[in-house]
Amino acid sequence: MRVVQPIRYGPRFVVPRQQALRRNFGTTVRLQSYADTLPNLRIGAHTRVMFQGFTGKQATANAKDSIAWGTNIVGGVRPGRTGEHFGLPVLPTVQSAMKELKPDATAIYVAAHQAPGAIEEAIEAEVPLIVAVAEHIPLHDMLRIHSILKTQSKSRLVGPNSPGIISAVGKCRIGFQPLPCFSPGKIGIIAKSGTLSYETVASTTRAGLGQSLCIGVGGDIVPGTDLREALTVLENDSDTEAIALIGEIGGLGELDAAEWIRDYHSRTQSPKPIVGLIAGIHEPRGRIMGHAGAFTIAGEPDAKEKIEALVSVGVTMVTHPGQFGEAFKARLGGSTHGVNSLAGRGKLGNQRRQIHTAVRRPQTRTRFLAKPCTQQRRHLTLSEDDCMDLLREAGLNCGHYSGLGTRRFLAIGVDRSTRSPCILAAPTVDDDQIEKMVKRYPFDYRHGPDELAIERVASHLHISLKESAHESLRRLVHRLSDIFYEKEAYLMETEIVERLGEIKVVGARFGFDDAAYRSCGRQTELQKLRNTAVEDASELEAEKSGIIYIKLEGNGTIGTLVNGAGLAMNTVDALGGHATNFLDTGGKATSETVKHGFEVILKDPRVRVIFVNIFGGLTLGDMIANGIIMAFKELSPRVPVVVRIRGTNEKEGQKLIEESGLPLYAFDDFEAAKAKAIELSSA
Structure with a gap:
């Protein structure tokens, strides 16, 4: 087995496979229990907060608002400097x-390429709670950090790619949540999506219920705190009387949460009511839906199965975050009458999933081998020929399938529940069988696949007992993991056959983490393999403007423009087959992104109406309204535009739309706006 060369991670070298991270983390190395840090999430008026990157522009603006709101900020860090900022050290x-x-906590406000070092420094200093809000931190940096977190019991991580954590009761904000939406109350909120959580906050505020503790677990592939862990905290929070659970496609976290809820109900006489929402029901297969972790791979459930799992354990499901307020009023009043629930769509029964047990899904193929997926802002997927070339360079036996031998599925990917790499294996590549037969075998990021795991893979794949076949499989797994580390992959799928005691690769599809290049300038040679000629021209144009646009198949007639990936997914879900696209302007829409979004949407001849769905959290409603009016006047679209603005300065924004004199339709209620968009698209 060849020696893995070190990968440069910022200012230091780290050997990712053969050599464990040799940093001294004080006494925490010996305790070995990251779960012991869960109480650190219970923030409030007592919490002393510092900032890393304290004097930067974003941290300064955030600290100013947070201090005015009541957060106990005690100072911060700027590497190599001392002094004062806001009169604080x-x-x-x-x-x-x-x-x-x-x-008691640190908020990390540095760029994505600096964030891993900042997180590691906070772990080494044993800061109890670390909140990392940055998007586009490279996946392998986070896998390395998780391998560190698992060796200690002092520091808890929230994020990355997260709005942070906030206590409305204790006036403690560690993140960038829109403060005008919050009010002290009784609803605890756990969410993968920032914009969906803000909508939920606004809904529960309007319902007079308010919020207690809101934990943004974030949309990263391997978050520092997951849904199940956040539920554990809210179970024991005396201010929380009911819980909102907001998930989306990607990973097994919602099924882990469902199993936790089942156990919680069995051991609790009066459990707290839970209302949920899952985004991504209309996910186009093989695409990454805005958030880094919003995609499914072999063995992971789709949105519908996640809904079924939660319904089966007594969670009331809603279809839009604006419905949370009324749903909670009904649940807290002891009734579900009138609640827009998804109950009755299906049951998970008493299924219990172990670490190597696959999740059975509907017979739809989501593996990247099934269909080449075009480039996304976060991920780079290579052609099969390029993948085969990488394998040949690694000295592996590969070529076309001759029709002889049983094809089997073998991959290196990420187990999101254990926050570690894993081997995925199934003894077939048949569409109707692979999803229920795939098993995952997690391994330590610092050491790579161990021999016991490889032997279990061989048994599951029904590899013959020949020593040559086992040695060939062992070599293949190690070579795949070498490439996984060296090229910073997130998924490496192969189809293999056993012939004459040897394993041969007859199909390959690899996906690599684009953030390693965009945030840190790594993997430049790999980026040269990107083939834009096979990508959609509109999606490429949107990418240049920082917009994530995905053209949907079908006969849809409503173009969508939304701020935030979770809200964009939910908007497509709510419109059903009427949507022509997914478009996420990012968490902070501007007049320029609105204009560019219109330009991209209008190039689709199917579009008969544009539906703009903006929640003004960090973005002001009147600013967005002005941007829409300016874009409409400049572009003169041939179709009507329905605008739904909620959140900060929503009344001012709606008034500007109404008084513009243009064929723009302003709404604050989502259902009314949706109905109008569908009506206009059918006219």
Whole structure:
């Protein structure tokens, strides 16, 4: 087996496979229990908060608002500098800040390429709660950080790609949540999506219920805190009387949460009511839906199965976050009458999933081998020929399938529940069988696949007992994992056959983490293999403007423009087959992104109406309204535009739309706006 070369991660080298990370984390290395850090999530008025990157533009704006709201910010860190900011101490290192400021939590406000180092510094200093809000932190940096977190019991991570955590009761904000939406109350909120959580906050505020503790687990592939862990915290939070659970496609977290809820109900006499929402029902197969982790691979459930699992354990499901308020009023009042619930769509029964047990899904193929998927902002997927070339360079036996031998599925990917790499294997590649037969075998990121795991893979694949076949499989697994590390892949799928005691690769599809290149400038040679000629021209144009646009198949007639990936997925779901596209302007829409979004949408001849769905959290409603009016006047679209604006300055934005004199239809209610868009699209 060839020696893996070190990968440069920022200012230091890290050997990812053969050599464990050799940093000294004080006494925490010996305790070995990351679960012990869950109580650190219980923030409130007592919480002392510091900032890393304290004097930066974003941290300064955030700290100003948070201090005015009541958050107990005690100072921050700027590497190599000392002084004051807002009259609070600025220190040169996290270690010195821990000694002098004694914070309970740190908010990391640095760029994605700096964030891994900042997180590691906070872990080494044993900061109890670390909140990382940055998007586009490379996946392998986060896998390395999780391998560190598992060796200690002092620091808990929230994020990345998360709005953070906030206590409305304790006036403690660690993140960038829109403060005008929040009010102290009784609803705890757990969410993968920032915009969907803001909508939920607004809905529960309007219902007079308010919020207690809101944990944004974020949309990353391997978040620091997952849905199940957040549920554990809210179960024991005395301010929380009911829980909102907001999930989406990608991973097994919602099924883990369902199993936790089943156990919670069995051991609790009066469990707290739980209302849920899952985004991504109309996910186009093989695509990444805005968030880094919003995609499904072999063995992972789709949105409908996640809904069924939650319904089966007594969760009331809603179809839009604006429905949470009324749903909670009904549940807290002891009734579900009038609630828009998804109950009755199906049951998970008493199925219990172990670490190597696959999740049975509908017979639809989602593996990347099934259909080449075009480029996304976050991920790079290579052609099969390029994948085969990488395997040949690694000295592996590969070629076309001759028709002889049983084809089997073998992959290296990520187990999101264990936050580690894993081997995925199934003894078939048949569409109707692979999803229920695939098993996953997690391994330590620092050491690579172990021999016991490989032997279990061989048994599951029904590899013959010949020593040559086992040695050939062993070599293949190690070579795949070498490429996984060296090229920073997130999924490496192969189809293999056993012939004459040897394993041969007859099909391959690899996906690589684009953030390693975009955020850190790594993997430049790999990026040269990107073939834009096979990608959709509209999607490429949107990418240049920082917009994520996915053209949907079918006979839809409504173009969608939404701020935030979760809300964009939910908007497509609510419109059903009427949507022509998924379009996420990003969490902070601007007049320029609205204009570019219109330009891309209008190139689709199917579009008869544009539906703009903006929740003004960080974005002001009147600013977006002005952007829409300016874009309409400049582009003169041939179709009507329905605009739904909620959140910050929503009344001002709606008034601007109504008084513009243009064929724009302004709404604050989502259902009314949706109905109008469908009506206009059918006219």
